[in-house]
Structure formats: C-alpha cells, structure tokens
Amino acid sequence: MNMQEYITEAEKDLLHTYNRYQIVLDKGEGVYLYDMEGKEYLDFVSGIAVFALGYHYPGYDEALKAQIDKLIHTSNYYYNVPAIEAARKIKAASGMDRVFFTNSGAEAIEGALKAARKYAYLKDNTTDHEIIAMEHSFHGRTFGALSVTGNPHYREAFEPMIGNIRFANLNDFGSVMNCVSDKTCAIILETVQGEGGLVPANEDFLRKVRALCDERDILLILDEIQCGMGRTGYMYAWQKYGVKPDIMTSAKALGCGVPVGAFMMTEKVAAQSLTAGDHGTTYGGNPLACAAISKVLDIYEEDKITEHVNEVAPYLEKKLDELVEKYDFIIERRGTGLMQGLKCDRPVGNIINCAVSKGLIIINAGADILRFVPSLIIEKEHVDKMIDILTQAIEETECA
Numbered sequence: 565m566n567m568q569e570y571i572t573e574a575e576k577d578l579l580h581t582y583n584r585y586q587i588v589l590d591k592g593e594g595v596y597l598y599d600m601e602g603k604e605y606l607d608f609v610s611g612i613a614v615f616a617l618g619y620h621y622p623g624y625d626e627a628l629k630a631q632i633d634k635l636i637h638t639s640n641y642y643y644n645v646p647a648i649e650a651a652r653k654i655k656a657a658s659g660m661d662r663v664f665f666t667n668s669g670a671e672a673i674e675g676a677l678k679a680a681r682k683y684a685y686l687k688d689n690t691t692d693h694e695i696i697a698m699e700h701s702f703h704g705r706t707f708g709a710l711s712v713t714g715n716p717h718y719r720e721a722f723e724p725m726i727g728n729i730r731f732a733n734l735n736d737f738g739s740v741m742n743c744v745s746d747k748t749c750a751i752i753l754e755t756v757q758g759e760g761g762l763v764p765a766n767e768d769f770l771r772k773v774r775a776l777c778d779e780r781d782i783l784l785i786l787d788e789i790q791c792g793m794g795r796t797g798y799m800y801a802w803q804k805y806g807v808k809p810d811i812m813t814s815a816k817a818l819g820c821g822v823p824v825g826a827f828m829m830t831e832k833v834a835a836q837s838l839t840a841g842d843h844g845t846t847y848g849g850n851p852l853a854c855a856a857i858s859k860v861l862d863i864y865e866e867d868k869i870t871e872h873v874n875e876v877a878p879y880l881e882k883k884l885d886e887l888v889e890k891y892d893f894i895i896e897r898r899g900t901g902l903m904q905g906l907k908c909d910r911p912v913g914n915i916i917n918c919a920v921s922k923g924l925i926i927i928n929a930g931a932d933i934l935r936f937v938p939s940l941i942i943e944k945e946h947v948d949k950m951i952d953i954l955t956q957a958i959e960e961t962e963c964a
C-alpha cells in the first residue's frame with residue numbers, strides 16, 4: 565500500500581480522536597524523521613517532548629535490544645534489576661526518595677493524587693480533602709488527571725470529575741490563597757505549563773506556594789512530565805530555584821520513546837501514604853521500560869545533555885526573538901530552554917501545515933501558539949534550518 569492508502573485505511577479503522585497531519589512516519593535518524601515515501605523532515609516536536617536524545621542515539625537501541633534478549637516483563641510481585649537501577653538513578657537526578665513506575669504521564673498523575681489523598685486521610689481520617697490545581701494546566705486524559713486539568717473544554721462532556729478540586733491561576737499567589745482551606749491536601753502545578761502555552765511558574769510564586777504548603781502541611785505536587793528531563797537546562801525545572809516538591813511526576817522524555825512514567829516522593833510522604841495494596845500496575849516498571857530509563861539517565865550524565873541545552877537554547881531564543889521583531893502578528897516569545905513558544909494573534913494551523921509540507925515538523929500549543937520542543941541534541945545549524953523553513957512558511961501563509 566502507498567502512503568495515501570494507509571491514511572485512508574487509518575481513517576476507517578482508528579478512532580478519530582486526533583486530526584492528524586497527512587503523513588505516515590516510517591523512520592528516524594538523529595533529529596530527522598522520514599515518511600513512507602522517504603521525504604525528510606527536521607523534527608522540532610520530538611514526539612511531543614519525548615525523543616530528548618533524537619532517534620537512534622548511540623547505545624540506546626543496543627541497551628533495549630540486550631534487555632529484549634533477556635526479559636521484557638515480570639510482575640511487580642518480583643524484583644528486577646533494571647527497575648532497581650532506574651529507581652536509583654531517578655532518585656539521584658531528582659533528589660526525591662521513592663519512585664513508583666507507571667506507563668504514562670496521566671498514570672503518574674493518578675498515583676500522585678492518590679498519594680496526596682492518602683497522606684491527608686491518614687492525618688484526620690476524613691475523605692473530604694481538596695486539591696488546588698491551575699487554570700490552563702494540562703495533566704492528562706484519565707479522570708483524575710482530567711479533574712485537575714484547567715481546560716473546561718477537555719472536561720465538559722465527561723463530568724462529573726473527581727470532587728473537591730479548585731482552580732487558581734499560575735503566578736497569582738492571591739488566587740491560591742483564595743482557594744486554600746483547612747481541607748486543602750495538595751497543590752498541583754506544572755513547573756512550566758506546556759499545553760497551556762509555555763508559561764514558566766516564576767520564582768516568587770513557587771517560593772510562596774512552597775512556604776504555604778510547609779506552613780499548613782499541604783503537599784506540593786510538581787508535574788514535570790513535559791518540562792522535566794533536561795528540557796529547561798535543569799534536569800528538573802524546579803531545580804532552577806531549588807523549590808522542591810513533596811511529590812513529582814515525570815514521563816515523556818524519561819524513556820525517550822518507550823512508554824513509561826513515574827511519580828516520586830520524599831520519604832516524609834512515602835512513610836505516610838501509599839502502602840502495600842493501595843496502588844499498583846501490571847506493566848509499570850517492567851524490565852524493558854526500565855532498561856530504557858536507566859540507559860537514558862546514563863547518557864544524560866555521560867554526555868552532559870543538560871549542559872548542551874544551556875549552550876543551544878540561548879541561540880534558539882535569539883532566533884525566535886528575531887521573528888517576534890520581524891512579524892507583527894507574532895506577539896511574544898514564551899518559555900525557557902528548549903521548551904519555547906511563539907504566541908500569535910491568530911490560529912497557527914496554516915503555518916504548521918505549510919512548514920510540514922516543506923519538511924519541518926512543528927506543532928501548536930492551543931490554537932494560536934507555535935510550540936518548539938525539539939530533541940535536546942539539536943545544534944545551532946538545526947535552529948538555523950528550522951528558522952529558514954518556518955520563515956518561508958510564514959511568508960507564504962501570512963504575508964502573501
């Protein structure tokens with residue numbers, strides 16, 4: 565079958581939950597993707613902040629293949645070495661004390677919320693605790709994660725959500741104070757909002773939220789699923805300000821392509837929350853997924869991936885700032901590190917479609933923001949090439 569025939573079949577067989585771009589991707593190499601017809605694309609999406617190391621990073625495939633030859637899955641009723649090693653390395657990278665492996669980001673959020681509720685339950689034996697989440701946040705599509713996602717459009721048809729969630733505004737501590745009560749058990753936020761428009765939580769806000777949590781024994785949950793794993797130039801974005809969460813979530817780039825996630829917590833929370841029988845998963849933490857995490861974390865350390873982000877990100881920022889200068893319809897640049905956005909005064913779908921047709925894969929965040937979440941191994945030459953194709957796409961769609 566040719567590419568168009570596959571697309572036609574997909575539209576008959578797959579549930580239509582995505583409006584897909586009309587390409588069938590076939591293979592990847594470095595920071596490039598290739599479709600079935602061999603057309604090359606410079607990839608500035610990286611599977612939505614997943615392929616931090618690009619495609620076929622030296623040593624990664626070999627580590628997975630070696631694990632496939634040994635053992636892909638056990639149950640969590642038994643120990644396996646890749647999970648033990650991956651947990652040790654995640655602890656070192658995150659400064660957290662205990663790790664629970666999941667299969668996805670949403671599942672990590674579910675676990676984090678359950679841990680927070682259990683912690684509160686053990687304190688006062690009641691079940692009417694509240695969680696504060698942020699407007700414009702995104703935490704995933706399962707019921708718990710959706711319940712704390714600050715986008716009514718995603719929630720509406722699926723009500724009722726889990727109860728006792730209140731929404732405050734990121735970087736508006738007063739709005740958090742308006743939501744807090746003696747029933748608040750957790751505050752959850754993305755250290756840098758991803759889907760909601762590439763908005764970093766600022767230092768003052770994070771410090772005040774942390775102090776509030778300390779004062780009232782509220783748990784701070786930081787969702788680092790998109791902004792974590794080096795993307796901001798820090799292994800985890802909160803490390804920039806040293807505002808440490810009680811519980812945090814990681815996924816996306818954690819396995820660099822193998823479906824995996826994790827939630828981690830401090831010993832204080834671990835000692836007073838989930839215990840045997842409270843939570844579980846069949847696949848989570850299986851040897852194949854953990855071999856990926858383990859290898860990824862080795863590569864980050866050996867090849868100084870976050871340092872590379874700090875070298876190349878200022879160049880990307882400069883180039884994006886030039887676009888803001890040049891085009892009136894681009895309002896501002898947002899984001900940090902290799903997690904950047906251009907906020908426009910109009911929908912960006914035409915620009916993206918045109919860029920894709922010219923061999924550049926970029927994506928939006930909301931209707932009017934161009935999002936840039938490339939592999940962390942990109943070089944300045946890739947930034948130049950991206951800017952070149954993007955400029956052509958802008959000229960053709962917005963300036964013709």
Ligand SMILES: *Cc1c(COP(=O)(O)O)cnc(C)c1O
Pocket residue numbers: 668669670671673702703704705754758759787788789790791815816
């Ligand atoms: C993608 C994402 C999730 C959900 O992860 P899935 O693996 O798609 O379930 C949660 N939080 C943030 C910040 C994300 O970017």
